[in-house]
Amino acid sequence: MHQPLASLLFPEYRRRVLGLLLLRPDEALHGREVARRTGLPAGTITRELTKLAEAGLLRREKRGNQQVYSANTSGPIFAELASILRKTSGLGDVLSAALAPLAGRVKLAFVFGSVARGEESAGSDIDVLLVGDAGFRDVVEALYPAQATLGREVNPKVFALDEFAAKARSEPFLRDVLSRPKIFLIGNAHDLEELAGRQP
Amino acid sequence: MTLKNLLGVSLDAVPPDPAAIGKLLAAAQRNLADAQLAGLSAENRFDAAYKAIMQLSMVALQANGYRTLTSKPGHHRTAIQTLTTSVGVAPAQVVVLDALRKQRNLSDYSGDLVPEAVAAECLSSAQALKVHVLAWLKAHRPDLLPG
Numbered sequence: 001m002h003q004p005l006a007s008l009l010f011p012e013y014r015r016r017v018l019g020l021l022l023l024r025p026d027e028a029l030h031g032r033e034v035a036r037r038t039g040l041p042a043g044t045i046t047r048e049l050t051k052l053a054e055a056g057l058l059r060r061e062k063r064g065n066q067q068v069y070s071a072n073t074s075g076p077i078f079a080e081l082a083s084i085l086r087k088t089s090g091l092g093d094v095l096s097a098a099l100a101p102l103a104g105r106v107k108l109a110f111v112f113g114s115v116a117r118g119e120e121s122a123g124s125d126i127d128v129l130l131v132g133d134a135g136f137r138d139v140v141e142a143l144y145p146a147q148a149t150l151g152r153e154v155n156p157k158v159f160a161l162d163e164f165a166a167k168a169r170s171e172p173f174l175r176d177v178l179s180r181p182k183i184f185l186i187g188n189a190h191d192l193e194e195l196a197g198r199q200p
Numbered sequence: 201m202t203l204k205n206l207l208g209v210s211l212d213a214v215p216p217d218p219a220a221i222g223k224l225l226a227a228a229q230r231n232l233a234d235a236q237l238a239g240l241s242a243e244n245r246f247d248a249a250y251k252a253i254m255q256l257s258m259v260a261l262q263a264n265g266y267r268t269l270t271s272k273p274g275h276h277r278t279a280i281q282t283l284t285t286s287v288g289v290a291p292a293q294v295v296v297l298d299a300l301r302k303q304r305n306l307s308d309y310s311g312d313l314v315p316e317a318v319a320a321e322c323l324s325s326a327q328a329l330k331v332h333v334l335a336w337l338k339a340h341r342p343d344l345l346p347g
Contacts, residue, residue, distance in 0.1 A: 125302075136321035140299040141292070155302050158317040173313040 006088035013040055013048050019090030021058060021071045022082040024151075026122050028061060028070035037151070057081070083118060087183055091115070091150060095128065096185045098146040102139065106132035107161065108187035108195055115152075116181045125153040128185070129177060131164045131195055161195065168196035203266050203285055210278040211266045221259050221337075222346040228255040228330060235323045242319040243307060249322040250304050253297060254279060256329045260286040263341050276301050287336040289329070296325055 006015050016038040021029065031049055035042040049069050053060040059072040072078060086092065092111070099109055113127035114120045130139055139156045147154050159167075168174050178196065182189075203211060228251075234240070235249035257279035261267055264286050268275035280297045283289040289297075300322050306312040337345050 134317075136299075136315075136317045137296050137325075140296050144295055153302065155306060156299075157312070157315055159315045160317060163316055167313070171313050173311060 006085065006090075006093065009084070013038075013044060014052070015085075015089050016040060017045065017048050017052065018057070018081065019085045021069060022078070022085055023090045023120070024122065025071040025073050025078075025082070028059075028063065028068040030063075030066050030068050034069065079118065086115070086118065091126070092183050092185060094146050094149050095126070095143070095154070098143050099130075099139075099185060102132075102134045102142055103186065105134040105138075106130050106186050108132070108191050109185040110187075110192070111183040111185065112177045112180060116183050118181075120152075125155050126150065127155050127157070129157045129159070130186075131159050131161060133160060134158060164195055165197050201282075201285060203261075203264055203282060206278070206282070207266075208269075210269055210272055210275065211261070211282075212269045213265060214262060214267045216263055216265055216341065216344055218344050218346070221262055221344050224255045224259045224262070225334075225346065228252040228259070228326075231255065232323075232326055232330065235319075235326065241314075242316050243314040246304070246307070246314045246319040246322045249319070249326040250300060252326040253300065253322070253329055256326070256333045257283055257286075259333055260289075260336070263287070263337060263344055276304075283329075287333055289332060293325070293328070296321065297329070300325060 006019075009015075010018070017034060017040075020034060020038055021027070029037070031046045032042055034040075034049065035045040038045070049058065049060075052058045053069060056072055056075050057078075058069045061068055061070070071082070095109075095111065099106060108131040109128060110116070111126060111128055114124045115126050128143070136156070136158050139158050143154045143156055164174075168178060178192070182192075207213060231248045231252035235245045235252065237245065237248075240248075254276060258267065260283055261279060266282075266286075268278050277298070280301055281294060283294055283297065284291055300318070303312075303314065303318050303322075307314050334345075
C-alpha cells in the first residue's frame with residue numbers, strides 16, 4: 001500500500017473541504033452543505049472555510065442571506081492544487097482503494113476522459129480503463145460504492161491482456177485514450193507501454 | 201418506490217396483453233441467439249444482448265400493467281431500474297444491468313470500443329434475466345405466458 005500522500009500534506013478537514021470544492025469548481029456551497037457532504041462537523045467547517053477564503057483558495061459570495069463558498073479558479077495555484085487532489089484523496093485514492101480487492105487480476109487501471117484532463121463539469125462521469133482478467137461484473141461491483149463517495153458515476157472499460165495488446169495501437173478509441181492525460185490507479189506509464197506493445 | 205408512483209412521470213398504464221408479451225419474448229430470444237454469433241464484433245454481440253435485456257424489462261413492466269413513457273427521456277433507465285419492483289430482480293444485479301446501459305450510451309454516442317468482457321457480461325446478464333422473467337411469469341402471471 002502506498003503512502004497516503006494527501007494526508008501527509010494536508011490536515012484531514014482541509015483535505016476533505018478542498019477535495020469537495022476544488023474538484024467541483026462550478027458549484028458554490030453553503031457551509032452546512034459542505035459539512036453534510038464531507039461528513040464533518042459544521043462548526044469546524046465554518047472556521048476552515050473562512051481560513052481558506054482569506055487565503056484566496058476559495059471564493060466567498062453572498063447568495064440571499066447565506067455565504068456560499070466555491071473554488072477560486074483564478075487563484076495562482078488552483079490548477080496545481082486541484083491536480084494534486086484529483087490524484088490523491090479527492091479521487092485517485094478512493095478508486096485505488098475500491099479496486100484493491102481485484103489487484104491480483106488487474107495489471108493496469110487508470111482514469112481517462114474529462115476528469116483526467118481536469119476538464120470535468122458537474123455532470124461528468126469518471127471513465128476508468130482496466131487491463132486484466134477481472135470480469136466486467138467484478139469491476140462494476142468493486143467500483144459501485146466509490147460512486148457515492150465521489151458523487152459521480154464511474155464507467156469502467158475492462159480489457160483482457162491480449163485484447164488490449166492487439167488493439168491499443170490500432171483502435172481509434174484506444175489510441176485516443178492513450179494519447180491523452182491519465183491518472184494511474186494500478187500500474188504506471190511504464191506498465192502501460194509494456195502492455196500496449198512497443199510498435200508505433 | 202412503487203410503479204404506481206411513476207405513472208405519468210416515467211410510466212404509462214397498459215393492460216397486460218399475452219400477444220404483446222409473446223412478441224417481446226420471441227424478439228428477446230432471437231436477440232439472445234444473435235448475441236452468440238461468433239462472427240459478429242463484440243459491439244454487435246453486445247447490442248443484441250442489450251436489446252434482449254431491454255425487451256425482457258419491457259415484459260416485466262407490461263406483466264404488471266405498465267410500459268415506459270416514450271415521450272420522456274431515459275426510458276431505458278426506467279425500464280432497468282424498475283426491475284426490482286416489477287419482477288424482484290436483486291438490486292446488485294440491477295447495478296450491473298445499469299452499468300451495461302451506460303456502456304451502451306458510450307458506444308452508441310461516443311464510439312467507445314466495446315471490450316469482450318462487456319459483451320460477455322451483457323450476454324450472461326441477458327440470459328439470467330430471461331430465466332428470471334420467465335420464472336416470475338410462471339409463478340405470478342401464468343396466463344400471460346405463450347402457450
